[in-house]
Amino acid sequence: MTPLLEICGLHVEVEGREILRGLDLEIPLGETHAVMGPNGSGKSTLAHVIAGREGYEITKGIIRYGGEDVSELEPEERARKGVFLAFQYPVEIPGVNNTYFLKAAVNEIRKHRGQPELDAVDFLSLMRDRVKLLDFDEDLIKRPVNEGFSGGEKKRNEILQMTVLEPTLAVLDETDSGLDIDALRIVAEGVNRMRSPERSFLVITHYQRLLNHIVPDRVHVLQEGRIVESGGSGLALRLEAEGYGKAAAVTA
Amino acid sequence: MPEPQRTLGAAEVEQLVEREYAYGFVTDIETEVVPPGLSEDVIRLISEKKEEPQWLLDWRLRAYEMWQGMTEPNWAKVSYPKIDYDAISYYAAPKSAVEDGPKSLDDIDPELRRTYEKLGIPLVEQQRLAGVAVDAVFDSVSVATTFKEKLAELGVIFCSFSEAVKEHPELVRKYLGTVVPHTDNFFASLNSAVFSDGSFVYVPKGVRCPMELSTYFRINASETGQFERTLIIADEGSYVSYLEGCTAPMRDENQLHAAVVELVALEDARIKYSTVQNWYPGDKNGVGGIYNFVTKRGKCAGARSHISWTQVETGSAITWKYPSCILLGDDSIGEFYSVALTANRQQADTGTKMIHIGQNTKSTIISKGISAGHGQNTYRGQVKVLPGASNARNFSQCDSLLIGPDSGAHTVPYIDVANPEAQLEHEASTSRIGEDQLFYCRQRGIDPEEAVSLIVNGFARDVLSELPMEFAVEAQKLLGVSLEGAVG
Numbered sequence: 001m002t003p004l005l006e007i008c009g010l011h012v013e014v015e016g017r018e019i020l021r022g023l024d025l026e027i028p029l030g031e032t033h034a035v036m037g038p039n040g041s042g043k044s045t046l047a048h049v050i051a052g053r054e055g056y057e058i059t060k061g062i063i064r065y066g067g068e069d070v071s072e073l074e075p076e077e078r079a080r081k082g083v084f085l086a087f088q089y090p091v092e093i094p095g096v097n098n099t100y101f102l103k104a105a106v107n108e109i110r111k112h113r114g115q116p117e118l119d120a121v122d123f124l125s126l127m128r129d130r131v132k133l134l135d136f137d138e139d140l141i142k143r144p145v146n147e148g149f150s151g152g153e154k155k156r157n158e159i160l161q162m163t164v165l166e167p168t169l170a171v172l173d174e175t176d177s178g179l180d181i182d183a184l185r186i187v188a189e190g191v192n193r194m195r196s197p198e199r200s201f202l203v204i205t206h207y208q209r210l211l212n213h214i215v216p217d218r219v220h221v222l223q224e225g226r227i228v229e230s231g232g233s234g235l236a237l238r239l240e241a242e243g244y245g246k247a248a249a250v251t252a
Numbered sequence: 253m254p255e256p257q258r259t260l261g262a263a264e265v266e267q268l269v270e271r272e273y274a275y276g277f278v279t280d281i282e283t284e285v286v287p288p289g290l291s292e293d294v295i296r297l298i299s300e301k302k303e304e305p306q307w308l309l310d311w312r313l314r315a316y317e318m319w320q321g322m323t324e325p326n327w328a329k330v331s332y333p334k335i336d337y338d339a340i341s342y343y344a345a346p347k348s349a350v351e352d353g354p355k356s357l358d359d360i361d362p363e364l365r366r367t368y369e370k371l372g373i374p375l376v377e378q379q380r381l382a383g384v385a386v387d388a389v390f391d392s393v394s395v396a397t398t399f400k401e402k403l404a405e406l407g408v409i410f411c412s413f414s415e416a417v418k419e420h421p422e423l424v425r426k427y428l429g430t431v432v433p434h435t436d437n438f439f440a441s442l443n444s445a446v447f448s449d450g451s452f453v454y455v456p457k458g459v460r461c462p463m464e465l466s467t468y469f470r471i472n473a474s475e476t477g478q479f480e481r482t483l484i485i486a487d488e489g490s491y492v493s494y495l496e497g498c499t500a501p502m503r504d505e506n507q508l509h510a511a512v513v514e515l516v517a518l519e520d521a522r523i524k525y526s527t528v529q530n531w532y533p534g535d536k537n538g539v540g541g542i543y544n545f546v547t548k549r550g551k552c553a554g555a556r557s558h559i560s561w562t563q564v565e566t567g568s569a570i571t572w573k574y575p576s577c578i579l580l581g582d583d584s585i586g587e588f589y590s591v592a593l594t595a596n597r598q599q600a601d602t603g604t605k606m607i608h609i610g611q612n613t614k615s616t617i618i619s620k621g622i623s624a625g626h627g628q629n630t631y632r633g634q635v636k637v638l639p640g641a642s643n644a645r646n647f648s649q650c651d652s653l654l655i656g657p658d659s660g661a662h663t664v665p666y667i668d669v670a671n672p673e674a675q676l677e678h679e680a681s682t683s684r685i686g687e688d689q690l691f692y693c694r695q696r697g698i699d700p701e702e703a704v705s706l707i708v709n710g711f712a713r714d715v716l717s718e719l720p721m722e723f724a725v726e727a728q729k730l731l732g733v734s735l736e737g738a739v740g
Contacts, residue, residue: 051691055687076698076699079694084695085695087692095711104696165697
């Protein structure tokens with residue numbers, strides 16, 4: 001069976017600097033994979049290039065999603081096909097109501113799939129439902145998108161958006177950064193509840209601790225723009241104990 | 253590491269400036285136009301056409317004499333070629349509307365009716381805008397006013413200015429020029445000399461006007477200017493909400509629109525005045541478009557009176573207007589809420605004056621400027637507190653949103669306080685629509701155009717929420733449409 005996400009020999013430049021240097025990665029449908037790596041190894045670049053952000057230039061290699069080359073697709077086209085990125089630094093959009101924003105997003109995606117758009121009443125009941133699952137303060141859904149949210153609230157808002165948008169591939173870019181242990185647990189529960197044979201996750205993190213809560217099927221080590229080692233969930237524990245230097249040495 | 257902040261590049265904004273103007277059509281209708289040029293004879297001719305009393309003609313002539321000695325103001329941050337006032341025609345009217353005197357709603361020229369239908373303003377007393385009475389001004393004349401009789405039952409007078417001069421001369425004479433005198437400024441004096449029509453509202457004591465009153469201004473004829481005058485009087489304890497909208501055909505020439513609006517709020521009265529201005533803005537190279545040089549001022553004459561100005565300015569090649577409040581009555585309140593959007597080569601220099609004279613007077617200024625393309629947007633405002641205005645308070649907030657590298661935003665606040673008890677607060681901010689905001693929206697499946705419109709509407713929300721419901725939606729759409737094709 002074709003993997004949901006298939007990245008082959010990917011080279012990516014940002015502002016003329018090569019960040020990814022021949023990255024290979026396959027994620028089958030229904031699996032959760034973790035990519036771990038030190039600062040500057042290219043983790044965020046990987047997340048953004050999958051989502052199609054401008055300014056991330058693919059110089060070589062290919063990204064296939066659902067068997068289709070998506071390298072040339074616009075970010076919104078990828079999103080509508082089920083790619084979701086939980087941002088490391090979620091952006092504030094002053095004055096735009098959180099619920100209104102998410103309703104616009106859901107309906108764009110539904111429109112694309114040929115489904116009828118949800119009206120305000122249906123959408124609100126969907127939101128209420130998901131908010132309860134996530135132990136999310138209901139006030140937050142009435143406030144402007146991420147405006148004045150604490151770091152933890154912003155991350156939880158990302159997970160709320162994910163649960164409402166129900167993507168096929170969810171990329172979590174350092175979702176654990178800046179979270180205290182309680183918030184971390186809530187975020188992890190939100191993710192675990194969504195795991196299914198119909199959905200894959202790419203969890204990008206610097207630290208192993210998130211992977212105690214979201215136990216991955218595979219762990220990949222990213223270093224200097226390439227996957228240098230892959231293994232089962234035990235690899236994360238070893239990295240935690242030995243540090244990234246060791247992994248690099250093994251492959252050097 | 254946080255992602256580097258990237259703002260939108262010139263190429264992306266290039267797309268943004270390609271906006272479609274939906275109201276650019278011309279109505280093919282037989283029009284009576286006075287030959288171009290301004291002279292005493294032209295003024296006499298206009299006055300004669302309108303069968304005006306002598307006192308009004310004298311007033312016009314005094315204004316004209318004044319105007320001849322004045323120079324065009326040049327302090328605004330706008331630039332345009334010198335206007336040749338002798339190349340403009342000062343009066344244009346559809347023949348069908350002026351022949352045989354005023355008509356009932358049923359007898360309006362079908363061509364005019366179709367025009368207003370196309371603009372979304374049905375000139376009938378039911379249907380979509382059932383809660384709104386409309387005065388339709390076409391070039392230099394009012395062609396229809398709806399719900400006049402219904403309003404008259406409550407004593408509310410809502411009619412064209414010309415009709416008011418004939419039917420209610422005592423009210424017109426009592427209040428005309430009391431807020432914006434015929435000597436006020438270059439464009440106001442010009443208007444006083446040549447104004448041809450406009451709307452008149454009088455709300456009697458203690459009456460709460462049950463429907464929105466609105467005037468829809470349409471410029472149709474070429475090489476003409478529109479000079480209308482609006483006078484609204486809210487008697488003691490009354491309330492009225494009034495809205496104006498405006499559009500014009502797409503033309504290569506610049507057309508002058510120099511209006512005057514005067515509001516008078518007596519004791520405990522409240523006037524809420526909203527504008528959705530969508531004059532033709534010119535093309536993307538800055539060719540054509542309306543020069544919107546307007547003087548608007550309200551007088552809070554009585555104690556506890558309250559005047560609010562709300563404006564959404566998306567049209568015109570150049571906007572020069574400063575809806576202001578004279579806070580004369582003790583405990584009176586003045587408010588100014590503004591969204592001004594400039595794209596392509598549009599220029600706006602707009603703001604307000606709050607003049608605190610009475611005690612415990614209070615004013616609020618919320619200004620949101622949005623500049624895209626080569627658009628230039630200036631907020632210019634004055635808060636003046638006179639010696640007797642004990643305990644005056646003002647809050648001002650001026651925010652600017654820039655889209656693209658070539659747009660500009662400027663804030664020029666003047667503060668002049670002569671009473672030590674006054675409390676003034678001023679906040680200002682400038683931000684850009686960042687690539688990060690746009691990418692965030694797009695990653696959620698939202699089109700770039702839709703995303704820009706979302707961000708812009710969010711930015712303007714505090715002002716849009718001040719508009720009457722029926723028009724908030726229209727204004728929101730307008731801000732979206734104005735930025736259509738935002739990013740490629």
